[in-house]
Each structure stands twice: as C-alpha cells, then as structure tokens.
Amino acid sequence: MDLLFIADPLESFKVKKDSTLAMMRVAQEAGHRLWFCQSRNVLWKENVVLADCQTLVIKPSSTSWFELGEIESRVLNSFSAVLMRTDPPFDIEYLNATWLLSAAVRQGAIVLNAPAAVRDHSEKLSITEFSELIPPTLVARELSAVEEFHRVQHDIVIKPLDGMGGMGVFRVGPDGLNLASIVETLGQNGARTLMIQRFLPEIAQGDKRVLLIGGEVVPFSLARIPQGNEIRGNLAAGGKGVAMPLSAVEKQVAERLAPILNQRGLFLVGLDLIGGYLTEINVTSPTCFVEITDQSGFDVPQFWLKALEKALS
Template structure:
C-alpha cells in the first residue's frame, strides 16, 4: 500500500492525555504504517473560493509521556491535497462544530467520519434508528412530560443532547425533592430538549464501550465501572476501565447497527451498552482504543488505517476509470 497523506482535525495535541487519547493512537498507528500525518484545529480550518483549506502542521509522534509529539512549521494547504481527512474534534457539537462539518463537505477529498452524517447523527438520538435495542426513553423539553416519565419508571437518568463525558447527566428517583430544580436546570426551564431514559441497574456492573471499525466490532470491549459514589460510566467522571469480552447480545447489536454505519460513512464509532441496552452511539471522537489494546492486544486504530488504505485504493481505482 502506498503511503497516505492525512490531515487530522483535532483538539490541540499539546493538551491531550496521550495515554488515553484515541486520536493519538490513530497518529501512532498511521506513523507505524508509513503514512504522513498533519494536524490542525478548528480555528485552522477555513474555506476560500469554494474549497476547504487548513493551516496544517506535519506531526511526528512517540509513545512517551511529556515528549509525545513534534510539529513542523504551519503551512496553508487545500485539504484536497490530502488522501483522507479525519474529523476528530471533541464535542460539544455546537454551532462551531456544525459549521466545520459544513466546510468539510468542500474538502475535495475523503472525510472520515462523513461530515454530513456527523451533523445528522446526534450521539443521543442516532440510536433511535434501532428501537429494538433501546431502553424506555423520552425526548422532551416539557417539565410535565419528564415528571410523568419519572412517575412511570420510578428511577430515570436525564442527559443533555450535545454534551460529553457524563457532563450534565443526572440520576432522579421519585422521592428526590430536587427533581423540579434539576429538570429546570437541564432543560433551561423548558428551553432545551433532553433525553430521559429508564435507569438501568446494570450500570453498577459497568457501561460497555464497543468500538466499531467500518461497521465491524473490535473483538474486545472496554467496561467502565462507575465509582462507588457515582452512577456515570465515564472515565472522566471517575469510572474504572476493565476488560470485557463481547457477548452474544453485543454481537447481535453490532450486526444490526453495522450496515447503517457503513451506509452513512461512519467508519469509527463507539457503541455504549449497559446490560442488554444501547444507550448512545458515539460518532464524533469516540475513545477507548488505548485501553482495548492494553487489555486485548487489538489495536482499533490499526484496523481503522487498514480500512482507510483499502478505501483510498478503491477511490484511486475508480478515479482511474
């Protein structure tokens, strides 16, 4: 395979936690396979005369804390000069993120994950395409609706639709005297939609992150077990990561969701599964690759580059006809 030239739109590389960062794992895997990578951030993306450009810096990486990258001088280049552009900017999916997706539609090259699908596939709502795998849920901004849902189920979790890492997620039960205040806060007094899901007691055993590459599950998963004093299965919220094999139910879920991911150009995706149920489908910058490699010796980032190499080769072949 001919070496690829790639650009990765990400958060500033100086500030990442390289021991846990999946985008960094992608850079390591690309470099090991002989590919030339450049990095840039949201302010470095711009559009001129109908073409998307980036202020790019070629990067060299190494798996060494405190000395994990070297950047070359900035150069302005049209993204069409790249074989592939990876969109790995972390949430929130705000107006600036959405605008970047609009600009990336004019990259003139392959963008992964597909920017149109990134706009369409809200990480809380995309799972609605697979209702057979979802717990009882409600999406509403109406406080009375949310109170009625709580009364029906006794225990629920409410979450904003565009946050990440467990931010703004609340557990509620019927006897909680803070219910009114919490619902007012998460909805902005009825100004913003939220998702409410029936509380799943299986969260005490952990929230499983399954990485999907080109619609296929990586063979091992990361189980994020909440801290004793918390209910959130997010590593940034104090959850502990432990290895978890894929169950028969997990494989059933992946087999059903995988074809839609491929159709939508979502090559690198993280499914969140609690017990038997899908709770989120993460498409922006899903993580977990570093931990899964540590636990199982399987590098999801390596699998991604193998898929990208095949895809670029196919695109070159079709362009030649």
Template sequence: MSLRVAVQMDPLETINIAGDSSFALMLAAQARGHSVMHYDVKSLAYESGRLTAWAAPAKVQKVEGDHFAREDYRQIDLVKDVDVVLMRQDPPFDLSYITATHLLERLEGQTLVVNDPASVRNAPEKVFVLDFAQYMPPTLIARRIEDVRAFHARHPGDLVMKPLHGNGGKAVIRIPADGSNLGALIELFDNAWVEPHMFQPFLEEISEGDKRIVLVDGEVAGAINRRPGAGEFRSNLAQGGYAEATTLTPREEEICAALGPALKARGLVFVGIDVIGGKWLTEINVTSPTGIVAIDRFNGTDTPALIWDAIERRQSALRN
C-alpha cells in the same frame, strides 16, 4: 501507499498520550509511512470552492512530556495537499461543530473525511440511537416538565437526566424516585441548553458496568467494560470509572449486527457504542469515539491498524 493525513483535533499539548485514541491513530499512521499534519478546526476557511486550514506537519512518539515535535503552521489546501482528513476534535456538538461538518462535506469525492462529516452531523450520539429503539431502555426526549412527570409516572423509580448533546458523562444526573429535585434540575437544564433533554429510567445494571464496543467499518473490533468509581454511578473513564476486560453477550452481538450495515453505509468508519447490562443500547458515538487504547491493552489487539486498513480501502476506492 503513503497518505497525507490532516488531523482536525484539539491542541497536541493537551492530550493524554496514555489513553488518547487520536494519538494512537497518529502513531499508527506514522508507522505505515503516512505523513501527519495537525490543525485546529477554527482555522478552516472556505473561498471560491477552496477549503483551507492552517496546519503543521507533526511527528509523535510515545514519550510522556516529549510526545510530539511540530513544524510551523502554514496554510494548506484540503484537496491538493491532503488525502485523508481525520475529524477528531472533541465535542460539544454545537453550531461550531455542525458548521465544520458542512465545510468538510465540500471535500466529498476529492478528499476522504473520517468519519463522513454529513453522517456525523445527521447522527448525533443520543439521536441516531433512536433508529434502534428496540434495543434501548424506555427513553423520553422532551423539555416540558409535564411530559417528564408523565414519563416518570409510567416508569416509577429513579430517573437519569442527560444533556441531549453532552459527552463524556458530563452533567448526567440521577433523579430520585420521589422526583424532589426534578423541577429545579429542569430549570437548570433549560437555562443551560436550548434543545430538549433526555430522560431514561435509572438502570441498576450500571453497577455491573457500561460496555464500550468499538466497530470499525461496521465490524466489531473489540470491547471494554467500564465500571463506576467509588461514590459515582457514571462509568465514563473521564468521570473516574475504570476499565476491565470483557466479552460480548448474545444480545450485544445482535445489536452490533443490526448496527453494522448502517454504520458502514453512512461512512462511519470508527464508532463506539455503549451498552448497559449486556442488553441496553444507550449511545452511538460517532463524533470523536474513544476507548481503543484500553481495548488493545486488555485484548492484545491492534485497533488503530484495523481503522487504517478501513481508511486505506476507502481512500483507494475514492482514487479509482
């Protein structure tokens, strides 16, 4: 079954082919005989029930500096010309991102969108995870400094402060136990973001790593452990962390078993969850998850193949 695949993602020129999950998915799609088109989310247009984008057929190859060839961009109909849309542009999860999910939701029942846009909109990383609070560290989402000070009093020690809709470890800040910089940081965050912020006790276990576990259609596909680099407490690979092979703890297996049915039911085909210390669930990444290249490098697996198996099953069911 040959599929016409449109990939909504950042410019092909900017990707790092050594670790980019979207690039790996495009390579795997080609290997299966699927045709691939690239478009920018900013080119989406809706008129009289018709959703279009300016897309260019593309060929990708794993050659540094010569990793893609692209034809001219032209307007395509995301129903008539496309079987599958991969929604893979990077966050921020802002009004632009939310608007794109509303537009892509118009394709329901006609073109398969992965991950399901309505579910992506309703399951931002640091909010959807609250549905599984029994696996999380103590967590506060608030904006008033009085609420934060009360939370800190209940959980003395260092705190971690995060933007509620941030990504890639950006602007994640450690607040010392004395709270000396708390007021200034809340002022800074309040000026930068209109939404409340997330606060959690600093977990010493982060020195042992932050595990990224990938689930495909609700089933565990693999995992890597990410350790902080020198002089950092953030373990995100984008922030200088490094990856190592790992296995799942019984607690992590329990977390995945609890999440799996909910992810599958929501049409969240490709998801990456983050677990610290083998037991603390901190995020459920659904917008543009990463990590599959490193997972496959360490484990000898083929996660893009698992993702395309799941996509093909869903697309076949949609046709029938």
C-alpha cells in the same frame, strides 16, 4: 498516504491513553505521512477549502512527543484522507466546521467521519432510529411529560442532549426527590430539550463502549464501571475502564448497526450499551483504543489502520 488530522491542540492530549495519538502512531509506523491542524485552521479561500496545516512527526518521548513543521496551506482534497478528531461539545463552531468539511467533500476530499453523517446523527437522539434496541426513553422539554414518565418508570435518568463525559446526568428514584428542580435547571425552564430514560441497574456492570470501525466490530468492549456512589461510568466522571469480550447481545446489536452506519459514512463509531440496551451512538471522536488494546491484547489501532487502508484503496 498523506493523512490530515483535525484535532484539539496537541499539548492537550493525554499521551498515555489518547486514541487519536494511537492512530497517529500506527499510521506513521506504517509509513504514512501525518499532517495536523485545528478546526480553526480550516478555511474557505478563493473558492476552495484549505487547511493551514503542519507536517507532524510522532516521537518516542512521553514528554516532547511531537514535532511540527512549517505552516503550509493545502487544499483538503489533496490529502488521502481528512480525519476529524476534534472532541465535543458539538457547538455552533463544530457545526460550522462540518459545513466547511462538507464543502471540501463536494470538491473531492475524503473526510472521516463524513461531515453530513455527523450532523445527521445526534449522539443521543440517533438511538431513536433503533427504538427496539433502547430502554424506555422520553425526549421532552416540558416538566409535565417528565413527571408522567417518572410515574410510569419510577426510577429514571435525566441528561442534556449536548452533554459529554457524564456531565449533567442525574438519577431520580421512586421518591421523585428534586425532580422538578432538576428538570427546570437542566432544561433551563423549558428552553432546552432533555433525554430521560429508565434507570438501568446493569450500569453496575458497566457502561460498555463498543467500537465499530469500517463496518466491522471490535470484539472487545471497554466497560466503564461506576465507582463508589456514582451512577456514571464515564471515565471522565471517575469510572473504571475494564476491557471484556462482547456478550452475545452486545455482539448482535453491534453487528446489526455496523454496516448501516458505515454505509452512511460513519467510519468510526462508539456504541454505548448498558445491559444490552443501546444508550448512545458516538460519532464525533470515539475513544478507548488504548485501554482495550492494553487490557485485551487486541490491537485496536492496527485494526483501525487496516480498515482505513482498505477504505482508501
């Protein structure tokens, strides 16, 4: 198979733990041909969607670990699959890229995750479809609504809808200290929508990342455990990643959502769960392949490749 990876610059990869690199390695080892480009290299020209892309060879070295070929223009529907692995934020250029990829899909390209499905599933707001699985949650712009939610829930977490890696996440305890200031700052005085949830003390045991691949559930999660006085378990915010088997509740939630999301074209999904509650559905560029594999012995990249080969057969 010819696989085109649309990703961030290769030089920016964290070689020891990058999930996209893990996918590339296992696909190359299975004899598939790799291609690479950035989203900026995807274009509409002469009524087709093209990519100015390069062949990619992964090398064993941890320093000079890749080799790129000459730039070629190829129509996206000439690849066995196009794998969109550009990291958030989901800004206007990310959105533009999904529209171009949707045009490629109409021309017969296979794009994973499906660009229309990515657009339809805000990583934070999409949990509202499964409201019985989520903690008490408010989505609002007005300070008065947040203040009323705080009066009822007493201990809350406030976060922007477009945040990533734990950026912009604040906890406001029962004393309500700085509530108005936080809402005004994060919400830009009502110009920006916020998500507010009841604080879950189970975060001390970790914010669990559960991977769904091809409609199947990876049986181990990565618990991102906050360190020190932090409330954020995100690895980017200093959380410690610990792989562990799924609990009965986590497995139940994951097995319920896996076939639904896969049917919509979301081949790879990262659920975030705290205390069994669903808090996010990550669809842009889910990670944690390497950490789960190294600590549990369950080969996530190989699991991903087998699911991909099955989906494309």
